[in-house]
Amino acid sequence: MTTFNELGVSAPIMKALNNMGFEEATPIQAQTIPLGMEGNDVIGQAQTGTGKTAAFGIPMIEKINTKQRKIQGLVVAPTRELAIQVAEEINRIGKFTGIRALAIFGGQHMERQIRALKDGPQIVVATPGRLLDHMRRRTINISMVQVAVLDEADEMLNMGFIDDIREILKNIPEGHQTLLFSATMPKEIRDIATNLMNDPKEVKVKAKEMTVENIDQYFIEIPEKHKFETLNNHLDINSPDLAIVFSRTKKRVDEITEGLQARGYRAEGIHGDLTQGKRMSVLNKFKHGRVDVLVATDVAARGLDISGVTHVYNFDIPQDPESYVHRIGRTGRAGKTGEAISFITPREMAHLHLIEKTTKSKMKRLMPPSYKDAQRGQQQVTIEKLQKTIERQDLKDYHEAANDLLQDNDSVTVIAAALKMLTKERKDTPVQISSVAPISVKKAQGDKRRNNNKRYYGGRGQGGRGQGGRNQGGRNRKGNYQKSRNRNK
Numbered sequence: 001m002t003t004f005n006e007l008g009v010s011a012p013i014m015k016a017l018n019n020m021g022f023e024e025a026t027p028i029q030a031q032t033i034p035l036g037m038e039g040n041d042v043i044g045q046a047q048t049g050t051g052k053t054a055a056f057g058i059p060m061i062e063k064i065n066t067k068q069r070k071i072q073g074l075v076v077a078p079t080r081e082l083a084i085q086v087a088e089e090i091n092r093i094g095k096f097t098g099i100r101a102l103a104i105f106g107g108q109h110m111e112r113q114i115r116a117l118k119d120g121p122q123i124v125v126a127t128p129g130r131l132l133d134h135m136r137r138r139t140i141n142i143s144m145v146q147v148a149v150l151d152e153a154d155e156m157l158n159m160g161f162i163d164d165i166r167e168i169l170k171n172i173p174e175g176h177q178t179l180l181f182s183a184t185m186p187k188e189i190r191d192i193a194t195n196l197m198n199d200p201k202e203v204k205v206k207a208k209e210m211t212v213e214n215i216d217q218y219f220i221e222i223p224e225k226h227k228f229e230t231l232n233n234h235l236d237i238n239s240p241d242l243a244i245v246f247s248r249t250k251k252r253v254d255e256i257t258e259g260l261q262a263r264g265y266r267a268e269g270i271h272g273d274l275t276q277g278k279r280m281s282v283l284n285k286f287k288h289g290r291v292d293v294l295v296a297t298d299v300a301a302r303g304l305d306i307s308g309v310t311h312v313y314n315f316d317i318p319q320d321p322e323s324y325v326h327r328i329g330r331t332g333r334a335g336k337t338g339e340a341i342s343f344i345t346p347r348e349m350a351h352l353h354l355i356e357k358t359t360k361s362k363m364k365r366l367m368p369p370s371y372k373d374a375q376r377g378q379q380q381v382t383i384e385k386l387q388k389t390i391e392r393q394d395l396k397d398y399h400e401a402a403n404d405l406l407q408d409n410d411s412v413t414v415i416a417a418a419l420k421m422l423t424k425e426r427k428d429t430p431v432q433i434s435s436v437a438p439i440s441v442k443k444a445q446g447d448k449r450r451n452n453n454k455r456y457y458g459g460r461g462q463g464g465r466g467q468g469g470r471n472q473g474g475r476n477r478k479g480n481y482q483k484s485r486n487r488n489k
């Protein structure tokens with residue numbers, strides 16, 4: 001166990017960490033905070049939900065001269081929601097230091113951001129596209145940046161973002177410190193990263209598996225056309241507090257969301273084609289429990305820290321094993337437990353094994369639950385509620401009515417009627433989800449090899465900023481690359 005005190009963290013930050021309930025440093029924090037504070041470049045890799053934000057946030061805040069109202073720390077993150085979240089976490093950690101972090105991202109008014117930038121934040125957390133816009137318009141001054149962070153570093157250095165990142169780093173003074181963090185770091189990307197850095201110290205928190213132990217991982221082998229009913233059945237059996245359902249395309253996200261709503265679930269969808277206002281309101285509703293099921297593309301796969309997510313469903317299995325790791329990592333965070341259930345069509349079984357090999361973890365097979373199982377699951381929820389009411393022993397006022405009912409009916413019928421009334425019965429509205437081609441290992445590997453050139457070695461390919469812009473929402477440039485990779489989030 002390492003305390004933050006032992007790591008040399010200053011008093012104002014210690015006070016904030018205490019307020020946040022951080023008692024001891026997580027392993028990645030214990031190993032990278034001292035390196036960062038000493039001024040080293042660092043590549044930090046540790047599992048999802050293990051506190052990488054504070055691992056780079058703390059040394060960054062320690063470096064800031066609070067008297068100077070100039071941007072001294074820059075974090076680049078792949079999605080808008082993540083940029084907002086990271087800025088919030090840095091502001092929490094820096095609450096008693098006098099620093100201020102600002103998130104800037106696409107989909108928000110330029111003018112508003114320009115005004116906020118003029119206010120003199122010392123740390124900016126940005127999505128690459130919007131940051132470049134500000135740089136080109138000269139509405140941001142990054143000439144005083146001393147620490148640059150790439151959160152989700154492997155994603156930031158993949159084909160879609162690499163040129164943007166190079167351009168951003170070129171405009172930061174030489175001699176700055178660079179910190180790279182992610183739960184995954186394919187070798188090709190690590191090589192690119194090393195080239196961009198100055199004698200980086202690599203910290204990889206040793207873990208047997210790339211995925212977190214406290215996530216139970218399952219798969220259900222199921223034909224495409226049965227996925228939606230299976231999802232319904234599973235949701236009914238588990239009654240998850242908060243669940244995220246990942247699908248491969250925006251169209252399917254819309255269809256699944258509408259289907260779930262038609263069946264009576266509190267579901268909302270999130271993907272890159274929605275307005276920023278809608279994206280934020282959906283996420284807020286989910287965070288506050290006003291939505292039980294969030295249906296999402298990979299736009300919600302990385303970095304998002306929403307407490308209380310108990311289940312992650314891969315309605316469609318992701319193409320990249322790395323994406324699997326990040327998606328399921330939305331549950332089982334900060335030591336909590338969670339379940340991940342992946343739907344695999346029979347032709348995708350080989351792809352499942354590829355994922356297992358990369359993540360060094362195993363998924364247990366589940367048999368697809370039936371409608372009867374689902375009904376029983378929902379009835380069980382009612383029975384538990386009923387039992388709790390019985391335990392409270394405050395039913396005297398109902399005795400007379402109960403006795404009256406039992407005069408004319410037998411007890412089983414009366415209880416069955418009560419159960420029926422209390423049980424959420426699924427509407428049987430027909431729902432049609434348009435199908436997608438299965439992912440096959442052969443195709444996946446072929447794609448990977450083909451895309452490696454583009455994806456990892458900086459070529460822009462046909463899609464151009466398609467990838468870079470894909471998380472910038474409105475800028476949905478359609479390119480061959482996007483289509484072929486099906487990464488049209």
Ligand SMILES: Nc1ncnc2c1ncn2[C@@H]1O[C@H](COP(=O)(O)OP(=O)(O)OP(=O)(O)O)[C@@H](O)[C@H]1O
Pocket residue numbers: 021022023024025026029046047048049050051052053054182183302303304305329333334
């Ligand atoms: N030392 C700590 N003690 C207790 N909680 C912590 C500590 N460090 C971080 N946390 C909390 O753990 C949660 C996960 O942290 P964070 O989002 O930084 O994880 P991450 O490693 O970046 O995950 P991902 O790979 O998904 O981005 C957050 O709610 C954070 O506030």
Ligand SMILES: [Mg+2]
Pocket residue numbers: 052053151303
């Ligand atoms: Mg993170």
